[in-house]
């Protein structure tokens with residue numbers, strides 16, 4: 001569409017003023033109608049400067065996670081091949097599951113500005129205030145056995161650490177199994193859900209909640225956001241794009257070459273390994289030293305008797 005071409009022409013020359021005539025040539029919109037289209041873009045939240053005799057200049061996109069902006073400059077093989085964005089929904093997990101059931105190919109990324117029923121594990125709630133965070137579910141169809149699916153949580157955690165570094169300049173650490181922390185506070189949580197049958201994964205929905213500009217008042221007690229940790233607002237689009245790119249890099253690595261490098265990266269970013277932990281599992285509790293991570297993303301705990309226990313799911317309390 002010619003409106004899209006107008007936006008592309010402006011975006012391709014950041015910092016430069018383009019005359020009405022240049023924009024008209026690039027977009028196919030008549031010179032007389034350019035101003036009206038610019039006003040329309042401004043109404044959508046685009047910041048565009050105008051100077052008499054000079055023309056128009058692209059200043060900033062809207063602070064919204066919309067497909068046109070998320071895919072700008074994004075070169076991914078799988079993750080984000082398709083992007084959907086919702087202003088408000090119950091949970092992006094629900095939308096991605098419905099897409100999966102309808103046969104949608106893998107890679108579709110579903111974003112929402114706000115969730116009314118954002119969820120964590122075991123029926124817990126994920127607080128999802130509007131316009132502050134990244135709430136994302138990615139539909140994947142990995143050739144993994146259900147028992148290896150925790151590797152997707154490992155993948156998301158490593159991708160989050162990289163995206164937080166790249167998009168916000170902050171160092172985050174991974175707390176097994178599905179939390180990403182800055183300092184001692186949770187900044188992001190991961191939820192992996194499967195559609196599987198007879199030992200085969202048909203679809204996996206990888207859910208990620210990341211607090212970007214979320215104020216303290218909207219968060220639970222032991223949580224933080226990138227903006228709180230950095231002391232200034234962060235570019236949500238930049239963080240979200242970096243996240244899609246990192247998820248894609250690691251997904252391609254995992255599916256083509258296996259989990260080796262992924263597990264090494266996880267270990268380097270882990271805050272759990274080497275610590276004394278208490279892991280509460282469904283029916284028991286294991287005390288010991290977090291000694292390593294198994295090939296499918298399980299936690300290896302060396303108990304006081306020297307025995308190695310493998311824990312596939314649970315809550316970790318770091319004792320010291």
Ligand code: BT5
Nearest residue numbers: 091093118119120121124126127136189190207208209223
């Ligand atoms: C998680 O569960 O950490 C997984 C969260 C996944 C959320 C994403 S958002 C996009 C997608 N759509 C969804 O509906 N969900 C996914 P869990 O480990 O069970 O942790 C949940 C706990 O984290 C809660 O009980 C709170 O204590 C805490 N919590 C809730 N909201 C939080 C927030 N915004 N930031 C930090 N901690 C939070």
